[in-house]
Amino acid sequence: MTLVSFDIDGTMFFGDPPGTITLDLVHKAKQLGYIVGSASDRPRRNQQELWDEHRVEVDFVSHKHHLDQIRERFPAKRYVHIGDTDVDKYFAEMHGFDFYFVHELPEAGSEGWIF
Numbered sequence: 281m282t283l284v285s286f287d288i289d290g291t292m293f294f295g296d297p298p299g300t301i302t303l304d305l306v307h308k309a310k311q312l313g314y315i316v317g318s319a320s321d322r323p324r325r326n327q328q329e330l331w332d333e334h335r336v337e338v339d340f341v342s343h344k345h346h347l348d349q350i351r352e353r354f355p356a357k358r359y360v361h362i363g364d365t366d367v368d369k370y371f372a373e374m375h376g377f378d379f380y381f382v383h384e385l386p387e388a389g390s391e392g393w394i395f
């Protein structure tokens with residue numbers, strides 16, 4: 281089981297500023313049975329509203345400095361966080377997540393990537 285956490289601003293296409301992560305990618309992760317959610321600086325309620333607006337059912341909404349709580353809540357083999365800043369990287373690595381910069385995502389099929 282893989283868990284994928286997305287930052288929102290600068291990462292998701294509906295963030296401010298918009299990032300490059302599309303709903304396609306999120307749906308693909310869900311179809312593969314991954315645990316999917318967001319860890320952003322935005323209030324959790326606002327994150328939930330954004331997902332609802334785009335009709336995506338997520339497993340969690342959290343904050344990047346609380347990724348450890350997500351780890352505790354969802355036992356998984358692999359934890360991945362995708363974001364656009366060094367702060368994302370800092371908290372992801374602190375909490376044992378593999379981190380990918382949104383502007384440096386591996387191509388589909390690359391070794392070690394989630395697809």
Ligand SMILES: [Mg+2]
Nearest residue numbers: 287289290364
């Ligand atoms: Mg961001």
